[in-house]
Amino acid sequence: MNKVFQSAREAVADIRPGQKVMLGGFGLCGIPENLIRALVASGVKGLHTISNNMGIDGAGMGLMLEAGMIASHVGSYVGENKLLETLVIEGKLDLTLMPQGTLAECIRAGGAGIPAFFTPAGAGTIVAEGKETREFGGKMYILERALTADFALVKAWKADRLGNLVYRKSSRNFNPMMATAAKITIAEVEHLVEPGEIDPDHVVTPGIFVHRIVVGEYFEKRIERRTVRPASSGAPAGVTK
Amino acid sequence: MTDQEKRLRIARRAAQELRDGFYVNLGIGIPTLVADHVPAGMEVILQSENGMLGVGPYPVEGTEDPDLINAGKETVTEIPGTAYCSSADSFAIIRGGHINLSILGAMEVDEKGNLANWMVPGKVVKGMGGAMDLVAGARRVIVAMEHTTRKGEAKILPRCTLPLTGCGVVDTIMTEMAVLEVTPEGLVLREIAPDITVEDVRKATAAKLIVREPVKTMTV
Numbered sequence: 001m002n003k004v005f006q007s008a009r010e011a012v013a014d015i016r017p018g019q020k021v022m023l024g025g026f027g028l029c030g031i032p033e034n035l036i037r038a039l040v041a042s043g044v045k046g047l048h049t050i051s052n053n054m055g056i057d058g059a060g061m062g063l064m065l066e067a068g069m070i071a072s073h074v075g076s077y078v079g080e081n082k083l084l085e086t087l088v089i090e091g092k093l094d095l096t097l098m099p100q101g102t103l104a105e106c107i108r109a110g111g112a113g114i115p116a117f118f119t120p121a122g123a124g125t126i127v128a129e130g131k132e133t134r135e136f137g138g139k140m141y142i143l144e145r146a147l148t149a150d151f152a153l154v155k156a157w158k159a160d161r162l163g164n165l166v167y168r169k170s171s172r173n174f175n176p177m178m179a180t181a182a183k184i185t186i187a188e189v190e191h192l193v194e195p196g197e198i199d200p201d202h203v204v205t206p207g208i209f210v211h212r213i214v215v216g217e218y219f220e221k222r223i224e225r226r227t228v229r230p231a232s233s234g235a236p237a238g239v240t241k
Numbered sequence: 242m243t244d245q246e247k248r249l250r251i252a253r254r255a256a257q258e259l260r261d262g263f264y265v266n267l268g269i270g271i272p273t274l275v276a277d278h279v280p281a282g283m284e285v286i287l288q289s290e291n292g293m294l295g296v297g298p299y300p301v302e303g304t305e306d307p308d309l310i311n312a313g314k315e316t317v318t319e320i321p322g323t324a325y326c327s328s329a330d331s332f333a334i335i336r337g338g339h340i341n342l343s344i345l346g347a348m349e350v351d352e353k354g355n356l357a358n359w360m361v362p363g364k365v366v367k368g369m370g371g372a373m374d375l376v377a378g379a380r381r382v383i384v385a386m387e388h389t390t391r392k393g394e395a396k397i398l399p400r401c402t403l404p405l406t407g408c409g410v411v412d413t414i415m416t417e418m419a420v421l422e423v424t425p426e427g428l429v430l431r432e433i434a435p436d437i438t439v440e441d442v443r444k445a446t447a448a449k450l451i452v453r454e455p456v457k458t459m460t461v
Contacts, residue, residue: 026291026328027314029307052328079367088366097366100290101332101374108329120377121336124355124408127373140408157308169325170293171308176327204327221307227315228302 003163003213004192008038011186011214012153015039017046018071020149022107022178023061026052027080027224030171031060032153032188034216039153040064046071050147052103052174056080059222065093074147076100080224099127102144104177109146111180111209116145152182155216156205159189160196163210164203172204179209186212190219247387247417250434250461253278255344255385255415257460259285266290266335266375268345269313271385275344286322288340290371292331295323312371335371336378343379345372347386347411349401352448354411354423356384357403369406376407388416388445395447397421397428418442420459427451432459 005011012035015021021039025031036055040063047069054075055062064070065083072094078084087093098106099121109117118141122128132143154175157168165187167175179185187210242250248271256278259265266288267273276296279285287296289311296311297318305316326334334340349357356376359369376382389395397414413431414421419442420432429451433442435458443450 026312027310029291029310029314075368077368077370079365085365095366097368099369099373100328100371101336101378104328104332105336119336119374121374122369122407123377125373125405127369167325169306169308169319170289170291170310172325172327173292174328177329223305223307223316224310224314225316226305227299227317228305229299231301 001162003211004161005212005214008034008188008214008217009041011035011212012038012042015042015044015047015151017044018048019151020048020050022149022152022182023049023051024152024154024173024175024178025060026170026173028055028060028222030155030167030173030175031055032155032186033060033220034214034218035153035186035188036060036063040067040069045069048072050074050107050149052076052100054078054081054084056224057082059220072096074098074103076103104174106144106147107174107177107181110148111177114146116143118142119144147181149182150184152178152185154179154185154187156187156189158191158193158198159187159210159213160193160198160207161213162195163187163207163213164198165189165205165210166198166202167204176205179205184211185209186214188214188216190216242417244387248274250417251385251387251415254420254459254461255383256280258342258383258413259283260341261285263341264288264294264339266340266343266379268343268372270346272344272346273313275385288331288334289317290328290331290335290375292326292328293323294326294334295320297323332371332374335374338378338380340375340379342381342383343375344383344385345375347384347396349396349398349403350384350411350414351398351401352423352427354409355401356382356406356411357401358406360404362404372406376410381412382410383413383415384411385415388418395445397446397448399448418445421450424451429453430456432457434459434461
């Protein structure tokens with residue numbers, strides 16, 4: 001079994017126009033940035049993407065948008081991207097927004113063989129329009145359908161050759177569910193190790209979900225909102241005690 | 242009162258609703274400030290919907306980690322006991338009713354506890370993010386916001402005019418002027434700020450207020 005590809009370019013080479021592609025990440029955190037760059041370089045167009053966000057102008061999926069590769073997008077928040085705004089207004093990109101938890105669960109369900117599920121998020125709002133609703137225990141729920149894709153491009157911190165994945169801090173986000181929900185999952189990682197080097201109890205995504213592994217060539221890991229406190233400060237924001 | 246003073250007052254009042262052992266999700270803006278006012282000796286765990294339980298303060302300059310952000314995409318730190326999970330597990334926490342308290346901002350709230358905070362028709366749609374899941378799933382939802390818009394227009398209405406984030410989801414509204422509770426009868430004025438009269442609150446509120454004298458004075 002060999003899942004390891006020598007370059008991101010080779011790993012994404014068979015992604016074709018019109019295919020559905022999931023991309024992990026929350027904002028610019030935990031995005032498969034090397035795979036995105038390779039996809040942009042491949043010149044493929046007309047992709048249908050699923051990702052929580054859409055990068056920012058000049059970074060992450062923003063690069064795919066600028067390259068005119070995206071025909072439609074499903075996400076939950078796209079407020080950081082001016083170009084997207086223009087494309088949606090001009091009718092050049094079909095945008096579907098859904099509650100973030102619904103998006104996460106649609107992908108989880110897609111990977112788990114659950115075709116649809118009821119959720120309370122968005123009941124009584126425009127999200128419910130055109131969807132089946134049902135009352136359970138006095139509360140309204142919406143029927144949401146699972147999401148799957150042809151490819152999932154995910155980012156993990158570490159993989160072994162069998163595709164067992166470990167994530168780092170909040171860069172995990174949408175990556176584990178997306179890894180389960182596509183016909184072909186490509187994992188971009190920072191470190192590749194031999195089987196046995198990852199404690200089996202620490203594996204988050206078992207290797208069966210991962211078909212291709214690429215060690216990223218270069219990680220920019222751009223920070224979207226750099227918030228800091230001076231070394232001497234007393235009561236910084238976010239203190240929990 | 243300056244905007245900053247208003248924001249701090251609202252955050253301090255909202256912080257009084259925290260209890261030891263609470264798991265809390267704070268929205269962007271005024272709700273984020275609540276973290277600075279957790280009462281001494283109380284242990285409150287902050288959840289961030291991007292998959293983090295136990296959000297710490299902003300990092301000391303120079304120690305920012307791009308893999309460590311909150312749902313506002315700000316760099317943060319861990320606390321001893323932080324746990325990470327996927328977005329699906331994070332929203333299982335939220336939707337499953339495990340969050341004691343969700344504090345978030347609003348554009349409009351109405352008498353029925355309907356909330357609008359994600360979309361203005363005709364303006365660019367940014368997306369709802371996790372707000373719809375949060376208000377549908379948290380055990381208690383507090384709206385912490387300035388009482389009126391910058392132009393002085395009412396935000397507390399008989400009926401929301403903007404597209405809703407959630408239907409009948411708000412429990413309490415906290416502003417620099419008052420604390421209002423959503424009840425089956427309508428909005429009950431629970432507290433008013435020391436420098437404010439009931440008449441002032443009425444003027445700044447388009448919704449009908451149920452006033453049962455004497456109204457408690459807000460501790461600010």
